[in-house]
Amino acid sequence: MAAVELDKTITIALSVKDRHKSATWYADMLGFALIYHMDEAGWSELQTNTDGVTIGFGEQTHPTPGNAVPVFGTPDIATSRKALEDLGVAFDGDTETIPEMVSTATFYDPDGNALMLAQDLSK
Numbered sequence: 001m002a003a004v005e006l007d008k009t010i011t012i013a014l015s016v017k018d019r020h021k022s023a024t025w026y027a028d029m030l031g032f033a034l035i036y037h038m039d040e041a042g043w044s045e046l047q048t049n050t051d052g053v054t055i056g057f058g059e060q061t062h063p064t065p066g067n068a069v070p071v072f073g074t075p076d077i078a079t080s081r082k083a084l085e086d087l088g089v090a091f092d093g094d095t096e097t098i099p100e101m102v103s104t105a106t107f108y109d110p111d112g113n114a115l116m117l118a119q120d121l122s123k
Contacts, residue, residue, distance in 0.1 A: 004080035009073035011054045015063035019044035077119035
């Protein structure tokens with residue numbers, strides 16, 4: 001049995017210079033549909049052609065190409081984080097929350113690859 005409960009969603013997070021331009025490119029080139037732009041959070045999200053999989057763009061002045069972060073949805077981020085921490089998994093700082101949107105927590109696999117948990121607070 002898994003250490004944490006995940007829902008059936010995953011977001012692939014990419015850092016980009018211009019979220020709006022990237023969203024248009026992914027829509028035009030790959031047929032992805034815009035879900036929303038949240039300008040105050042510097043985040044945009046598109047639905048891919050795969051159920052439960054979205055792609056998100058975090059705007060950065062100097063993005064790092066190839067640095068995709070899988071973001072795993074969880075129904076209870078506090079419980080999931082504690083379960084992983086109890087097993088010795090390293091986290092990068094505190095859980096961050098954007099009220100009525102999302103709570104996220106970045107953690108690392110044994111090779112130092114960044115992964116993230118996210119709890120949707122908009123529902």
